[in-house]
Amino acid sequence: MDNAHVNYGPVQTFRMFKQYVKGYKNVGASLQDFKNISGSVKKYIKEYDAQMLIENFMQKKAMSPSFYFDFDVDDQSRITKLFWADPISIKNYALFGDAISVDATYNFNQYKMVFVPFTGVDNHKGCVTFAAGLIRNKNAESFSWLFQNFVTAMGDCYPITIITYQCRGIKKVVKEITPEDFESKWNSIISSYELCDNKWLKKMFKHRALWIHAYIRDTYLGGILRTISRSESENSFFGNFTNQHVTLVEFWMRFQTKNGCSRDGNILRHILWVLKDMGFDHIPKEYLALRWSKSATSHPLSNVVGKSVLADFSLVEDNEEHSDALFQLLRNFNENLIISVKSGKSKDKKADIEMLLGSKIPTEVTVLPPKKCKNKGSGKRITSNKEKAVLENAKPLRKCRACGEMSNHDSRNCPSRLP
Structure with a gap:
């Protein structure tokens, strides 16, 4: 895992x-x-x-x-x-x-x-x-x-x-x-x-x-x-x-x-009915796109x-004997790898x-990572003062313990406590 x-x-x-x-x-x-x-x-x-x-x-x-x-x-x-x-x-x-x-x-x-x-x-x-x-x-x-x-x-x-x-x-x-x-x-x-x-x-x-x-x-x-x-x-x-x-x-x-x-x-779907009415028991190959077939x-x-x-599996998938041999080879490799890792832990x-x-530190560096990029959409949009005010006013009012008023502030940032 x-x-x-x-x-x-x-x-x-x-x-x-x-x-x-x-x-x-x-x-x-x-x-x-x-x-x-x-x-x-x-x-x-x-x-x-x-x-x-x-x-x-x-x-x-x-x-x-x-x-x-x-x-x-x-x-x-x-x-x-x-x-x-x-x-x-x-x-x-x-x-x-x-x-x-x-x-x-x-x-x-x-x-x-x-x-x-x-x-x-x-x-x-x-x-x-x-x-x-x-x-x-x-x-x-x-x-x-x-x-x-x-x-x-x-x-x-x-x-x-x-x-x-x-x-x-x-x-x-x-x-x-x-x-x-x-x-x-x-x-x-x-x-x-x-x-x-x-x-x-x-x-x-x-x-x-x-x-x-x-x-x-x-x-x-x-x-x-x-x-x-x-x-x-x-x-x-x-x-x-x-x-x-x-x-x-x-x-x-x-x-x-x-x-x-x-x-x-x-x-189109209705073409199937036309072909069936004409006596066709299968769709002609020229009307079938390979990309939609199961195979x-x-x-x-x-x-x-x-x-x-x-892919390697595609080369053997039509030959049961070859595919069994490939999977057995992979199983053996996996078992040997587990033994090797455990013994050399x-x-x-x-x-x-x-x-x-899966890689080691390179001995020579010719390509460096980029600096942080700045592209439209890559970061958070800066909220305008107007939007901040709208969001603030949308909050439910609560009672301030310092001034006793129903407002959007609390005792920590109450205007009455400001110098």
Whole structure:
């Protein structure tokens, strides 16, 4: 049981572990030890945070050439952008990447870097993450960099539809199309109804290139028309595993945990009755989209960069003998690992933290963690004096012991006691 990868606090984790090992005497640590581990991890990581994460990515790339990542740094060698996509995510994009949703969210790491997941819908109509990125600045250059890496990771295969929220940074990345016929009719309506000074309509007209069409029956959306609901649902799910205090290394650990937890034919319903009336006992293959079939993930695929993207389990899932052999190999490895850990159990806190993080302190640091970022939406909004007054007046009145009046103050801050 490893609650370091989810948002469980030390007290809840301690109690859960007590139940798991059947008694406090079997826990092997005190509640204070559980409370101290987070601080010990952060103290251990310090300025090595970004370098440890990049080296972790490099190790993954060495083990699996299909793993894709890229990063960028500023003139002080501090990381500003990071993008990654693992082989399973790339495979999922090959199957379900006809429509994607892109949204940015905040407060997922202690540096306040903006988290940008690329989300789609699988054959069970569940959310699936194709790739993800972290950016320091929420501007057009950063989003352009992310989209370029996304397309490269997917072998220059573009989705049919990209649905996103209204963002100034993304807006500049999207190609602008402004039909003249639409503009002339728009101007006619604005003039007829004397709406020339309407600020909201002016603002929306500037963003007209990003409007969704009024008639979209022929536009493929892959079940994610409500972009905010799909993306925000996925972001909320990510929020169960991370928080605004974690380092980059801890964020990556929790991102992997989240992915591990989460891992129709497009013809109208009445067409089935037509086919049945015509004597068909099955739907012709040309009308069935592979992405909605139950066996969508079991079909062999070529990686978009020319290598196999099938997960190890996918390679053997159709062969019972091979799959049994693989699972037996994994069981043996797990048993040997447990024996090795128990026999070599050390009191060295550094070794314990390295085992928890899965990486060691790098000998050379070329990539530094970013400074805390400041983006719109990344922090709490400053409350105006007017809002404070409204909130104060909304509070129920109570009797002050000092002056005896019914008011919003008490004896500690009573005006009558002020000098």
